[in-house]
Amino acid sequence: MKKTLTSLALALSLLSPHLYAKNNVVVVATGGTIAGAGASSTNSATYTAAKVPVNDLLNAVPQIKDLANVSGIQALQIASENITDRELVALARQINDLVKKPDVNGIVITHGTDTLEETAFFLNLVIHTDKPIVIVGSMRPGTALSADGPLNLYNAVALASSDDAKGKGTLVMMNDSIFAARDVTKAINIHTNAFNSQWGALGTVVEGKTYWFRETTKRHNNTSEFNIEDIKTDTLPLVQIVYGSDNMLAQSYLALQQAGVKAIVNAGTGNGSVPKYIVPTLNQLQQQSIQIVRSSRVPQGFVVRNAEQPDDKYGWVAAHDLNPQKARLLTALALTKNADAKELQRMFYTY
Template sequence: MKKTFSALALALTVCLPSTLYAKNNVVVVATGGTIAGAGASATNSATYTAAKVPVDALLNAVPQIQELANVSGVQALQIASESITDKELIQLARKVNELVKDPKVNGLVITHGTDTMEETAFFLNLVIHTDKPIVLVGSMRPGTALSADGPLNLYNAVALASSDSAKGKGTLVMMNDNVYAARDVAKTINIHTNAFNSQWGALGTVVEGKTYWFRTSTKLHNDSSAFNIEDIKGDALPLVQIVYGSDNMLPESYLALQKAGVQAIVNAGTGNGSVPNYIVPTLVKLQQEGIQIVRSSRVANGFVLRNAEQPDDKYGWVVAHDLNPQKARLLTALALTKTKDAKTLQEMFYNY
């Protein structure tokens, strides 16, 4: 009788659908953005008000996510992402840090506006110490629009955050079926749903709730990062600003930032992070007066070569490697909480 019962139990175990097994617990942390936006009509895909829909309504609009995981929601912010400052970044990171430390939480999804999603993702990638999946997701069309992309993006993000295969892969961005590394991803189109890309390619893709992986990021992130949100005091980072490169630039643009109290300036130069010959004396003087100069590029792909175009070693400048200006700003600000040594800063840009 005991053998018969054991055989029956084994057969039931093999045949039972996976939905009867314990599901992972995923918390959706809402911050606003287009995914929480609403337009005046179904044909308004580019004209709408962002950050209107609360987290509970977002979750109720996609009931299928509850088949993937036990999903709950938290409203951390309610803001259009272009209005996020370092204060909101730090506030969000502290909330995320609190949630990942909860042993009952297996993964997080952060709904976010697309305008600065890449910055928030990269910041969390640097300051949150966990191997639990952290997935940022947004949409290019409000939920009221025809062919709104938010519901499927959210479904895919929950699928990704609930997948054990996503553990330890760093903070991720889930958009338009693709999984991107927070470090590499950037918004490259402002009106289409395939708005996010990485010059190094996607890490994987999600199809019908299943994640398929093709590569991993080799850069330091999350658990391997030297930065930690718990080390940041107050609600501000060292002030770092960006100057956009073009023809006919003015030294006054940099001098105004010096007057504002910046600790570093990211020069979003042309080409290989180029600096015009008539601007070089200003940047050399600022460096000598204690303001770190970081050469980045306004060009979307490639990377800035050290000691090419400018003698970086001679001036004590740092190159941003392949980080775009906005991510270079964040890494510089965090790096300045640790050191002001240019050589150490440069190593951080290569390692992160």
Template sequence: MIHKAVKSFGLGLTLLAASVSLYAKNNVVVVATGGTIAGAGASSTNSATYTAAKVPVDALINAVPQIKDLANVSGIQALQIASESITDKELLSLARQVNDLVKKPSVNGVVITHGTDTLEETAFFLNLVIHTDKPIVLVGSMRPSTALSADGPLNLYSAVALAASDEAKNKGVMVLMNDSIFAARDVTKGINIHTNAFVSQWGELGTLVEGKPYWFRSSVKRHTNASEFNIENIKGDQLPLVQIVYGSDSMIPDAYLAYAKAGAKAIINAGTGNGSVGNYIVPTLKKLHDEQGIQIIRSSRVPQGFVLRNAEQPDDQYGWVVAHDLNPQKARLLAALALTKTNDAKEIQRMFWQY
């Protein structure tokens, strides 16, 4: 029965690919980094328990031969890692490899297969540091390749279709999951066990149906060619140290102090509500900012809405920054990049408004 289902699925994709000739001649490179899309479970019924980053890029591509009807597809293995283990070192390495690819005239688009745990961070980072108008599409899966109804094959097929589409140029880095096209800036993982895991409070850019993208909005924030950040200007394999402290009731200052001792240049306060800070924590943050020059950035643990400046706390008076609508993990990345250019809180705040 399983064999028949797989055969039927493959036939369906073949017919789908045959109907999509618009993108057939573009060249797309699949950059593999590991993750669930390259994972394997002990049996076909293991959809939540499995080992990530097991399947190499050539096997991923060969498992969906229909994508070669969409574009001239090649692959490189940039990383082979579960995405929760990615550090700044891997992030910078990946960005440099992708940057080298998009500079080649022979490459029309790039697909990056990635674990879903930190897919949004990688997508946002690339959105800020890669200068190109070519489509860059990140894709993952919520089920390993060995699972019943694995979502990886169709996600990969759709990601290649998107990356091969001329309509996808100049839209910034995108995430393709579950037929939805998201902007890297505002996509986030909203659930950890279902295939419709990725969401954006501002909505999808569009959707992809039978290999064709349909568009409904665009991202108005600065990205890619319009960004003041550039991977070519970042040296070494580390970014300035920025860490996150999760807000709750009954907090103690030890986490902030420990990060300061470790050399953090900025601390993201993932506060309650409107990025709120307990009145008993405020003196610690003021001291870290005033005496050690550590940037204090108010984000929120609340997944929707945005942090208002000078609401809850007098940010102008304290010299603090608000993360606007960026979640804590994306605020960490933008703060780190900002610190490669300046330590002026007003300039950093400008960047949070613009990106």
């Protein structure tokens, strides 16, 4: 009986090979710690990022071949703090071209952790696809004891090749956890459990299998009103962040005005608070067509509109629960559509 079943399975696989075919996953490498190397195995915090090419990364984890048909592309080879809007736009166009190919089922992007959340959120907004796009990094270089990169990469390929990851938005795979690109953030700089979300992980990957516990309710990818194909320039409208504290200087904002910013994200204290001695400067800038967005330096919670400051009166925007770095990206994309303050506020509640 067992022999008959085996023969039947073999015959079916020959007649219908697509039933047994693995999905095709493209790994797009950009550098970062996951491609880093230290002087010795005990160097987990002191190392050189962006040293290992994509093919070496893939060859170091041969088990991924059991999950999918994997190929690699070297898009960038830099530490992620060096990524600018220009690299973001170029990377998004490359990913957009890849997801349009019928023989590509999923994308994995290896990335430095410093700005991983920004790249993930940007792709979440501008790439129209239901195919899984997974961003992954590591906190330790591959040369370190207990390097986390190989397992993170294995899990990322498992996630990107999983049919149940379709339509769930751009995802971040770190330390066994699946996060939504919109609300994940780097919270620790020396431990492997570096990423979290105040709203919790979407799920987890265990031994190459995905388990899901929630979904994001915000617009993303196919449902987004933004599209990388609509961005005709190589960069984005200039938006910058000013970090809130005690003893602030109005000159910090005026210098950005001179640099040509189109909007300023104020990473305020508490509920996006703005000192009373800074308010006149921000109102002056807003009246000169520079958008003012109130975000917060506090890692959890959200900025309440018309609390602390009369946003309606001033024509300011509350960033809701988006942190300053993600507020910067959403504002820049909104400005590509010439959004006014009211429209920008809608977008912060929508995305």
